[in-house]
Amino acid sequence: MASYDLRINGNAQTAEAADADKPLLYVLRELGLTATKFGCGLGQCGACTVIVDGAAVRSCQIRVADAQGKMITTLEGLGSAATPHPLQTAFINEQVPQCGYCTSGMIMSAAALLQSNKTPSEDDVRTALDGNLCRCGSHVRVLRAVMAASGQRG
Amino acid sequence: MNAQIKALHFSRRAFVQGGAITVGFALAGVSPRASAQSAATATRILDSKEVDAFLAVNGDGTVTLFCGKVDLGQGLRIAIPQIAAEELGIDVDKIKFIEGDTALTPDQGRTSGSNGIQRGGMQIRQAAATARKALVELAAQRLNAKPEDFETAGGMVKPKSGGAGISFADLIAGKQFDLKLDPKAQLKNPASYTIVGKPLRRPDVPAKCFGTHVYMHDFAVPNMLHARVIRPAAIGAKLVSVDEASIKDIPGTKVVRVKDLLAVVADDEWNAVRASRVLRAQWSEGSGLPVQNGLAASLRNEPGIVDETLVNKGTPATQRPDGAKVLAATYYWPMQSHASIGPSCAVADVNNESATVWTASQGTHGNQTTFAKFLGLPKEKVRLIYLEGSGCYGMNGHEDAAADAAILSRAIGRPVRVQWMREDELGWDPKGPPQLIGISGAISADGHILDWRTEMWIPKTTRGLPNIPLLAPEAAGLEHVPGLNTGLISQNADPPYAAESIQVIAHWLKDAPLRPAPIRSPGKPANCFAVESFVDELAADAGVDPVEFRLRGLKDPRAIEVLKRTAALMKWQSQPYQLASSNGAVAHGRGIAFVHYKHSETYVGMGMEVAVERATGRIAVERVACAHDCGQIINPDGVRGQIEGSILQTISRVLMEEVTFDRSHVLSVDWGSYPILRFSGVPKIDIDLIDRPTEKPLGAGEAACAAVGAALANAVHNATGARLRTVPFTPERVKLALTGKA
Numbered sequence: 001m002a003s004y005d006l007r008i009n010g011n012a013q014t015a016e017a018a019d020a021d022k023p024l025l026y027v028l029r030e031l032g033l034t035a036t037k038f039g040c041g042l043g044q045c046g047a048c049t050v051i052v053d054g055a056a057v058r059s060c061q062i063r064v065a066d067a068q069g070k071m072i073t074t075l076e077g078l079g080s081a082a083t084p085h086p087l088q089t090a091f092i093n094e095q096v097p098q099c100g101y102c103t104s105g106m107i108m109s110a111a112a113l114l115q116s117n118k119t120p121s122e123d124d125v126r127t128a129l130d131g132n133l134c135r136c137g138s139h140v141r142v143l144r145a146v147m148a149a150s151g152q153r154g
Numbered sequence: 155m156n157a158q159i160k161a162l163h164f165s166r167r168a169f170v171q172g173g174a175i176t177v178g179f180a181l182a183g184v185s186p187r188a189s190a191q192s193a194a195t196a197t198r199i200l201d202s203k204e205v206d207a208f209l210a211v212n213g214d215g216t217v218t219l220f221c222g223k224v225d226l227g228q229g230l231r232i233a234i235p236q237i238a239a240e241e242l243g244i245d246v247d248k249i250k251f252i253e254g255d256t257a258l259t260p261d262q263g264r265t266s267g268s269n270g271i272q273r274g275g276m277q278i279r280q281a282a283a284t285a286r287k288a289l290v291e292l293a294a295q296r297l298n299a300k301p302e303d304f305e306t307a308g309g310m311v312k313p314k315s316g317g318a319g320i321s322f323a324d325l326i327a328g329k330q331f332d333l334k335l336d337p338k339a340q341l342k343n344p345a346s347y348t349i350v351g352k353p354l355r356r357p358d359v360p361a362k363c364f365g366t367h368v369y370m371h372d373f374a375v376p377n378m379l380h381a382r383v384i385r386p387a388a389i390g391a392k393l394v395s396v397d398e399a400s401i402k403d404i405p406g407t408k409v410v411r412v413k414d415l416l417a418v419v420a421d422d423e424w425n426a427v428r429a430s431r432v433l434r435a436q437w438s439e440g441s442g443l444p445v446q447n448g449l450a451a452s453l454r455n456e457p458g459i460v461d462e463t464l465v466n467k468g469t470p471a472t473q474r475p476d477g478a479k480v481l482a483a484t485y486y487w488p489m490q491s492h493a494s495i496g497p498s499c500a501v502a503d504v505n506n507e508s509a510t511v512w513t514a515s516q517g518t519h520g521n522q523t524t525f526a527k528f529l530g531l532p533k534e535k536v537r538l539i540y541l542e543g544s545g546c547y548g549m550n551g552h553e554d555a556a557a558d559a560a561i562l563s564r565a566i567g568r569p570v571r572v573q574w575m576r577e578d579e580l581g582w583d584p585k586g587p588p589q590l591i592g593i594s595g596a597i598s599a600d601g602h603i604l605d606w607r608t609e610m611w612i613p614k615t616t617r618g619l620p621n622i623p624l625l626a627p628e629a630a631g632l633e634h635v636p637g638l639n640t641g642l643i644s645q646n647a648d649p650p651y652a653a654e655s656i657q658v659i660a661h662w663l664k665d666a667p668l669r670p671a672p673i674r675s676p677g678k679p680a681n682c683f684a685v686e687s688f689v690d691e692l693a694a695d696a697g698v699d700p701v702e703f704r705l706r707g708l709k710d711p712r713a714i715e716v717l718k719r720t721a722a723l724m725k726w727q728s729q730p731y732q733l734a735s736s737n738g739a740v741a742h743g744r745g746i747a748f749v750h751y752k753h754s755e756t757y758v759g760m761g762m763e764v765a766v767e768r769a770t771g772r773i774a775v776e777r778v779a780c781a782h783d784c785g786q787i788i789n790p791d792g793v794r795g796q797i798e799g800s801i802l803q804t805i806s807r808v809l810m811e812e813v814t815f816d817r818s819h820v821l822s823v824d825w826g827s828y829p830i831l832r833f834s835g836v837p838k839i840d841i842d843l844i845d846r847p848t849e850k851p852l853g854a855g856e857a858a859c860a861a862v863g864a865a866l867a868n869a870v871h872n873a874t875g876a877r878l879r880t881v882p883f884t885p886e887r888v889k890l891a892l893t894g895k896a
Contacts, residue, residue: 026424034368036365074365
């Protein structure tokens with residue numbers, strides 16, 4: 001069993017794993033950070049998106065060994081009911097989620113976009129989120145919410 | 155004062171009477187929501203004829219609703235409390251909501267068929283009205299006045315003339331209502347509504363945005379092991395041998411085998427995943443699948459077809475008037491997956507005496523009997539508790555995962571969590587069935603429908619089937635009832651328009667290539683695609699504007715209004731039927747469709763504007779306009795969300811989705827081989843909600859799905875002159891249609 005030092009949501013945390021290839025996703029969920037969801041394990045759906053060193057990353061595709069020393073942010077670290085991130089406020093205002101299983105990944109992909117592009121066009125948002133799948137059909141509300149969170153009319 | 159109210163004062167009904175059972179259940183370390191449900195361990199009456207089955211007035215002034223229908227993301231967690239709060243006279247935030255727990259909630263049937271509100275909600279409305287009447291009578295008695303002098307508001311019964319009231323909690327004083335649901339209890343006048351009809355926010359949304367909502371997938375119990383089930387290499391294959399040593403290098407893992415049900419369990423979830431990948435097992439040949447290519451046409455020649463005439467109105471003409479034209483066309487809708495974003499998951503704790511199963515099933519109550527049977531336990535010893543999963547739209551793998559977990563838990567004597575992998579979900583979820591639909595019809599020279607005949611080749615639901623057969627009991631050799639369930643897939647196969655004669659014939663197939671299950675709006679997306687495309691073909695042949703053509707055949711004023719308002723959203727100018735005249739690289743067109751769901755429920759008008767790239771055959775849906783009349787609207791934002799979802803999900807199904815398979819198993823097992831709609835394909839959507847507060851509320855969860863296929867196909871025809879009659883409208887298929895080869 002090896003130990004891995006991780007920096008998650010601003011905190012130093014140690015994860016034990018027998019397998020260096022264990023995906024970060026499983027490590028996060030075992031630490032109780034269950035906002036990040038398993039969707040495909042193939043990097044195809046975006047449900048497990050987290051931000052690693054400023055970029056939206058599929059946590060099912062990054063090995064725990066490779067996550068060491070990097071700044072990892074999950075939805076829990078982005079904001080909370082007490083101190084919501086503007087995207088979380090906007091997603092609530094627009095009543096975006098239906099089942100909501102994809103919502104965490106959607107918000108994290110959008111947060112990474114807004115870090116690099118504070119006023120994206122709707123096309124920019126569509127492009128940034130094209131790898132995030134939603135089956136309930138919440139897309140039009142996601143677009144509105146991301147535009148609203150960036151201070152624009154969706 | 156009547157006898158019922160008197161009974162209320164002395165209600166100490168014995169635990170064993172009236173379907174009541176005693177529930178004592180607690181688990182350390184369970185999720186807040188589950189423990190909240192477990193905490194409600196009082197004696198529960200579950201008989202749905204009883205008011206107490208549905209609601210309880212708590213000492214703190216809140217009211218708990220016990221709802222057999224569940225929230226899958228469609229918004230029942232606010233809509234049902236709105237209905238009950240309105241009818242009771244209490245603030246909606248004073249309502250607590252418990253859903254889909256066989257030990258706590260009455261059986262209101264499966265959450266399906268868009269009936270959460272129109273059936274489940276109306277039962278709860280009647281329970282609340284009965285309760286309000288009882289509360290008013292109690293207050294009147296206590297104050298020595300007449301019931302008609304009182305009203306309810308804010309959780310109080312108050313004199314209409316003003317002055318102090320008495321709270322519900324004081325009146326009930328910890329007792330139960332002990333009242334039968336009164337079907338005649340006076341309902342409030344919709345004109346007085348202050349809660350129903352408002353776009354109140356769904357209570358689960360903040361937690362879903364902060365990551366604190368406890369999904370089925372996030373739920374854990376102490377001492378639980380993680381399992382992964384290894385499905386056979388081919389459908390119907392039997393397990394010949396398993397090499398347990400093949401996983402010996404992965405710590406803490408173990409093989410569990412119950413006949414042909416094969417799994418690995420581990421303390422560590424990732425180790426279970428790894429073990430499931432390296433485990434060596436030998437399987438027999440499978441039962442074999444048909445050849446996919448040509449499946450549609452082969453359905454006509456399946457052995458064992460049983461014919462049934464479903465609709466027979468008027469007499470087909472033996473001689474048609476001069477100038478009449480006869481048309482015929484065949485449409486096909488393929489097998490599709492529910493394609494849930496999160497693969498199915500469940501937790502079960504089963505021993506020789508009892509079973510507790512946490513599941514995202516849309517039918518916990520119905521499954522209680524099924525699970526009891528294959529576990530060999532009395533029904534009352536089996537408890538299924540609903541926890542929300544990844545969106546399900548009929549029946550995905552949730553119930554299979556629950557059966558996996560239950561059988562494995564019993565086998566190893568510990569609670570087990572089963573999570574399917576992506577390839578399990580797309581490969582093994584029960585599929586929407588294939589539907590082959592042939593329509594022939596005749597139209598008069600002046601543009602009226604003369605004859606109409608629909609013939610459908612579709613799998614037949616097995617009569618009396620309690621549940622669709624689940625994978626695990628079958629593999630484990632446990633008791634299960636074989637058969638098919640596809641949902642009510644034969645509805646809406648006849649047009650809603652006037653015709654001299656209409657016939658609908660079902661050629662029932664006795665089997666389906668892959669295990670079928672109802673999938674959102676069962677059968678209707680295909681039937682309405684066929685019917686409303688054919689109507690468009692008739693209109694085109696008659697040279698009549700498609701909106702005008704439909705209006706001529708409609709008498710129902712609600713149908714007419716929906717269609718007219720859809721046309722208005724589209725800025726539709728009536729003109730003789732003509733194709734959009736564009737010869738450019740990208741052809742633009744518009745199409746329309748109308749559906750009266752099940753001919754008795756929600757009215758939907760659907761307009762679409764599309765662009766078709768001629769060189770590639772790629773279709774882009776640019777704009778969708780939908781007018782929607784589901785009667786009395788409980789929560790307009792909830793209805794909008796359901797319409798948006800219905801439209802986008804069905805655009806995905808129409809443009810992209812078909813389960814592919816070889817002779818042994820499903821091939822479309824990831825998002826590359828089973829693509830669904832992405833943001834790049836999302837159109838602008840305009841919705842016009844028609845609220846009819848004095849009408850019955852009707853389902854809004856799936857009616858709009860039914861109108862999507864034809865609106866899209868008709869728009870492509872308008873743009874290009876090509877008719878698309880086979881779903882999905884892939885670029886290859888569109889290109890063939892454009893060159894007249896389809």
